[in-house]
Structures are given as C-alpha cells and as structure tokens.
Amino acid sequence: MRSRILKFNNAAILAAASVVGKEEYKGPLGEYFDLHDSTDKFGMNTWELAESEMQRLAFNTALSKLSICERSVEALFAGDLLNQCVSSSYGLLDFDIPYFGLYGACSTAIEGIILAAATVNAGYFELAAAVTSSHYCAAERQYRTPIEYGAQRSPTAQWTVTGAGAFMVGRKGEIKITEALPGIVIEKGISDASNMGAAMAPAAVNTILRYFKESEYPLEHFDMIVTGDLGKEGGDILCELLLSEGLDIRKIYRDCGVMIYDRERQDKHAGGSGCGCSATVLASYLCPLIKRRELQNILVVGTGAMMSPSSIQQGQAIPAVAHLVHLSAAEAKKED
C-alpha cells in the first residue's frame, strides 16, 4: 500500500487571523490575538450570532492582512460545532465565495487547511481560506446545560474556547504546508462526554504513529508536535500511549488547549477545547513563530470528538478523528 501522506509543493499559509472572547484574552496568549471582545457578544443578541460574527471578523481581518478583497478568495472551507454548522453558514454569508461546509468537530481548522492546501496545490484555486469558530456559551447550552444553570463541571472537563480563526492558503509563502495526513475515525469505548481528551487521544495516537511509520522524517526533524485540544488529561494519555509504542514525544509536545489558558490563574479544569482552540492558537501564536523561523518544522494534529448530545444520551461511545499537517518555515532568503 502506498503512503497515505499527502505531499504539497505549492501550499502555504499566507495570512492568519484570530478573534477571541474575554477568557482567552486574559490567558497567556492574550496579547497575540488580533481582536477580542470582553463581553463575548460581539454586538449580537444571541451567542450563536456572536459566534457567526467572530467568523466574519476573523475572515475579514485575514483579508485585510493580505490587502485583498473577497473576490480574490476562490473557495471557503468552513465549519463549526453548532448544530448544522450555522456559525459558518451565517457568519460567512456576506461573502460571495464558493463554500465547502465541513464538519470535523474540533479538528475542523486542520481539516479545512488540508483541503485548502490540497486544492490550491493542485491548481484548482489560487487562494482558498479555512475558517472555523467555537463559543463557550453557545456550546455549553447545546452540548451540556445553559450557563445560567451554573452546573458544576467535572475535573476532566474542558472549556470551549470562544474564538474564531481564519487561514488564507495560497501557493507560496513563509509558512509552508508541506504534508498532510487525514485522520481515521477511531472509537475506543470512552462514553464520558466530560472527558473528551481521553476519547480523542487514541485518534491522535493513530494518526501520529501512521505518520512516523510512513514519513521520511524522524522525530528529531520537528521542533514541536502540537495537538488541537486534548487538554491536560488527553495529552498525558497521548504521550503515555505513544511511549508504550516506543515513541517519546514528551520533550516537544504541546497542546493548544493547555496553552490557551493559565492552569493556575484561570479555573479551566483540563484546558481549552472547541474548533476555535487550535484555530486561534495556530493563527495567533504558532504561525508567527514559523514565519520568524523560530520554529522550523512542526506537526499540528487537529483533534475532534464526533459525538452529538443525542448519541451520548443514547449510550453510544465517542468516535474521534485527528488530522495532521506538517508546517515548515520557508528557506531564509539569500540576501539575509
């Protein structure tokens, strides 16, 4: 069987933008985000519309970073956590751009970047965008209970990030998308919706092991392996499971869900989660590090838990998926 790793010679993130809420702005990465609103409402009357507005703002900010108008973007790959992905369909409605709706749960940012890179690299589009979002208040009332109920949270529970990220993918740029490995849906019997890190970790294990089995690069090639939102629990499980397979990634392992909040100062339990988690951390913090060549090669593993409130109520376990991209800093210019 041939390698399942997709290789791209002509795909790069040209610009990325992030929009976050109050808690994310107060976190350790607060200064890096492009926009924030300390009311979490973004001028809207419902949490769902606030989430849509974040997507619109993120995409608009990414457009302005490239100083281009919407007509230059030939495809949108977008999705989110809300039922029927309404944050994306309403949030990006203003833009007259062909739209591919995605559902990859919290892996959506990376799924979108993979499909944007694949289609741009193949020459179908000059420029495509991946956009995603999540909102704590909208997610809580859809997946668990409205925040007004004040329900107590489990120690393994994660905090859905209020945030949106937009990535502009073109042919040549400083943040190269060199490889991608799409994830396989994995379910290992975890049915506790308050422990999604544990449900998603086996999917990340599967993808990372498959990557290193097929890749030409050894572990030492990478400055960082970063997962989307396994949180503290899931990240520990990932490292332990990989160690039992002979792969020790602990020295270079990070998780966006752990990075986005201060574990001591902010009471966020196992860490952040949601489509907005990996999207905002990648857009605001990791992409600039690659651009400045402080990171040369990283693997970003977007993790998604693919259950619904109904499937959990019906006693089903949680399927999960983990999509991987290999991002590389472009070669330094000769004149440097």
Add this chain to the structure above:
Amino acid sequence: MRSRILKFNNAAILAAASVVGKEEYKGPLGEYFDLHDSTDKFGMNTWELAESEMQRLAFNTALSKLSICERSVEALFAGDLLNQCVSSSYGLLDFDIPYFGLYGACSTAIEGIILAAATVNAGYFELAAAVTSSHYCAAERQYRTPIEYGAQRSPTAQWTVTGAGAFMVGRKGEIKITEALPGIVIEKGISDASNMGAAMAPAAVNTILRYFKESEYPLEHFDMIVTGDLGKEGGDILCELLLSEGLDIRKIYRDCGVMIYDRERQDKHAGGSGCGCSATVLASYLCPLIKRRELQNILVVGTGAMMSPSSIQQGQAIPAVAHLVHLSAAEAKKED
C-alpha cells in the same frame, strides 16, 4: 476573473449504491434501489442508528460492486443532516479509511462527489468515496416534532427521504465527472422552514446562471438538469427565476425530490428532501442511465438549506447553497 468551473480529466463514478426505507421503495423508483428495509429500522433500536446503518450498508454495497476491500479506498467524504453529522461518524466507523467530515445539508452528496473528484483527479487518491444519508424519523424529531406527535404538515413541506447513497470515485470509468462548480451561500429572506424549496431555489439559480455564463457548453449540450431536492414548489420557482433571466430549462429540468415519490399515490406534499434524496436517485436511477449512454450529459445541482432549528427559532432566514457537477457518459468503445 478566471472561470470558477473546476475541470477534471481523470475523475469518474466507478460504482454507486443506494439503500432506502419503505416509502422510497414504494415510490416510482423503488425497483432501482439496491437495498431496502420495510421497517425503516435496519435492525437498530433508534432512528439515528438506523441512519448510520444505512450508510454502512450503502458503502459496503458500493465496495462489493467493485469487488474490492475497504483498504483500496483512500478517503471518505461523508456527512448528513443529524446534529454533529453522527450518522456518518458512527456509520462509517467500521472502516479504517481517512475521513473528511462534510456539512452541506442536502447538497452533501454533490459536495462529496466534487471533493472526491478534485482529490482523485489531482492524484492524491486512487479511489475516494462520497457517502451520505438522511432518515425521515430522525430528521423529523430533530428539525420539527417527533413523528409520534402526528403534527399536520404544510402543503409546501417536503418529506425527508429515508435513504443513503455511496459513490466510488476513481480516475477512469463510464460515468465521467467532467466539471464542477461549487456553490455560494445565498439567503433571500425566506424564513419558513416548511418551505425549503423556496429558500434553496435562489442558490440553485445563482449556481446555474454562473455555470452557463462561464461554461463552454450551451444549454442544448445537456439531456437533463436535475436538482437535488427543490421539490414541486422550489422547482417551479427555479424555472421561473431562470426564465426571467432568459434561460428556459423547463424541457430538460427534473428534481430528485419530485422523482422519488408518486405525487398522486403517496401523500408527500411538495416532494422528497434530505441528503439521501439526491444521493439515492443519482446512485440508483441516473448513474445507470449515464452508464448505458441513455443520458450523455447531465448537470446535477445538489441543493442544501443551511439553517438549524435554533437559527429558525431565533428568527433568522434560511441560507442555502447549490453545488453543481457535470456528469458525462464515456465515449462508446471502438468495438461497439
């Protein structure tokens, strides 16, 4: 601006399979479907799991038509109408295949075929599959009211098709995928969730007009223009809006939602809808007609209404999208 029509030289539907419920089997196309279950339950205890099982069966049937095992399929593009697209994530969990989750509402079959064709044509995959489903009982209780309530339906309402379709997309075959035009999300102020045909028609108008503006082919090139699930209401609106723009497609226009049920004998109001509608009609009825060269060139326009029950309750109008593919019969072989 260059044409937005994607051209494929190496993309074809190699096999397609359909699985339906009782009402669809009783309809005019009943004999063409591969599998049906007159209980609509497919051996499962919940409607949601029944829908998942239909996807599994449809994909398995498509595999068996090609006499291949799952390992030959290098990517799945799948999605459905249920919250968080659980029919797909649970239904295709058995298969050890990279998974791209989609949300295109009822346009998902065509969105999946476009992305499968684009990635296969570009050489990323030898073989990819597009799979989707919908289930009347699962959709009713999610979008409207559980069927046990016996709610009266509006004359413009459509009937969600209980069915799943799977399409195997490879490089060369008798049903060529020659062009695709991804849709733009359009919202024209329709907020009546019992009249989705009216909400989706403007999106289909937009896509069809853009296609004929940019295409090298005139209307006469096509034997049929078929929409996914505009139903009687939406189809009439489509034809009228196109006529006002100088394009008269009425002679060759069909709609899968109108075709799948008998308007006189089956009380289905404006016709069928749902992801399973275009998927099963295309897989069971249209693909064989192209294979037998009884249809030479058709345009299939998958239509999707991108609202959620919450967005409707919050008073939002319905955004819609329409994705187009141009399917062509392969040249007759020399020896024929």
